[in-house]
Amino acid sequence: ENEEVINVRPVVRFDPRGGFLVADAQESQFRRYGASGDLLAVFGRRGGGPGEFRSPAAVVRLRDGTLVGFDEDGRYAQFDSAGGSVLRAGRVPVPSISSVEVVDDTTLLSVVGLGTGPRLHTWIPFSDRVERSFFTPPFRRISASVHAAVGAGGIAATFLISDTIYIFGTDGEERMKVPFRTERYRPYADPSSWPPPP
Numbered sequence: 288e289n290e291e292v293i294n295v296r297p298v299v300r301f302d303p304r305g306g307f308l309v310a311d312a313q314e315s316q317f318r319r320y321g322a323s324g325d326l327l328a329v330f331g332r333r334g335g336g337p338g339e340f341r342s343p344a345a346v347v348r349l350r351d352g353t354l355v356g357f358d359e360d361g362r363y364a365q366f367d368s369a370g371g372s373v374l375r376a377g378r379v380p381v382p383s384i385s386s387v388e389v390v391d392d393t394t395l396l397s398v399v400g401l402g403t404g405p406r407l408h409t410w411i412p413f414s415d416r417v418e419r420s421f422f423t424p425p426f427r428r429i430s431a432s433v434h435a436a437v438g439a440g441g442i443a444a445t446f447l448i449s450d451t452i453y454i455f456g457t458d459g460e461e462r463m464k465v466p467f468r469t470e471r472y473r474p475y476a477d478p479s480s481w482p483p484p485p
Contacts, residue, residue, distance in 0.1 A: 298386070303348055310343040310356065317346045317356045317366075330366050331356050337376035338364045345387040347395070355412070357387050357397075365413070380415045381408045388437040390457050394418065396442060398435045406433040407444060409459065421459035425449065 298310040302319065306327065309318040315333035320326055331340050342359040349355060352368040361379040366372065379387075385400025390409060397408045405420035424433065424446040435444040441462060442455040452465040 298343075298345060300346070304352070308346045308348065308354070310346045312342045312344065312359070315340045315343060317343060317354070319354070328369055328371065330354070330371060331364065338366070338373035340364075344384045347387055347389050349389065349412070350392050355387075355395075357384050359383055359385070375413060377413060380410060380417050381420075385432070386434070388435060388442075390437050390442075394457070396435060396437055398433055400432045400434075406446075407435055407442065407455070407459070409457070419459035421455065421461075422453060 295314075296312040298312075300308050302308045306322045307320045309320065311318065316329055316331045318326060319328040319330075331338055331343065333339060333341065335341070340356065340358040340362065343356055344359045345357045347355055347357075349365075353374060354366045354368070355363055356366065357363045357379065361381065361384055362376070363379060364376040365374045367374060379397050381397050382399055382402055384397055386398040388396040388398070390396050393411060394409050395412050397410060399406045399408070403423075405423050407422040408420045409418045410416060411418065422433070422435075422444050432447040433444060435442055437457075440454070441457055444453045444455065445451075446453075450466055450468065452467065454462045454465065456462055
């Protein structure tokens with residue numbers, strides 16, 4: 288970053304082909320870095336057209352090698368493997384996006400970080416079809432952040448004010464809840480009246 292940048296919000300993930308992929312909401316662009324940190328490509332720019340973004344939230348590499356960048360408002364663009372040309376653009380059929388994970392060759396997981404209702408949505412890339420919507424956090428009135436990761440064992444999700452890791456199959460069925468305990472954690476009690484007491 289240059290000396291004029293005051294704050295940044297990069298979202299970084301490992302590139303399955305080596306190096307790192309970065310979604311930079313501050314600069315409305317995506318970047319691909321090599322394993323040693325050398326900048327390899329910059330793609331996307333500020334705007335509202337195909338391949339343009341207002342607030343990038345995530346970038347993933349699909350198994351075919353292409354890159355897909357996602358805006359918080361649900362717009363996406365698929366770029367060629369070098370990250371230069373826009374191959375297609377569209378909109379994810381769910382509300383605001385906080386992150387996206389690759390489930391398998393035909394399915395992506397969209398994570399809705401804030402809001403009410405289901406926060407995890409599996410969908411067929413480049414379609415308007417949501418396969419499943421699941422994981423409605425256990426608190427009625429709080430719109431706190433949700434995070435998820437996909438692994439060989441399924442999907443793990445956390446909710447900012449819960450002391451539990453929720454494990455789902457890729458079919459969206461809850462498999463287990465794994466509580467984690469720490470003496471520094473104070474559980475939040477969903478109040479019966481609103482607003483809650485101080």
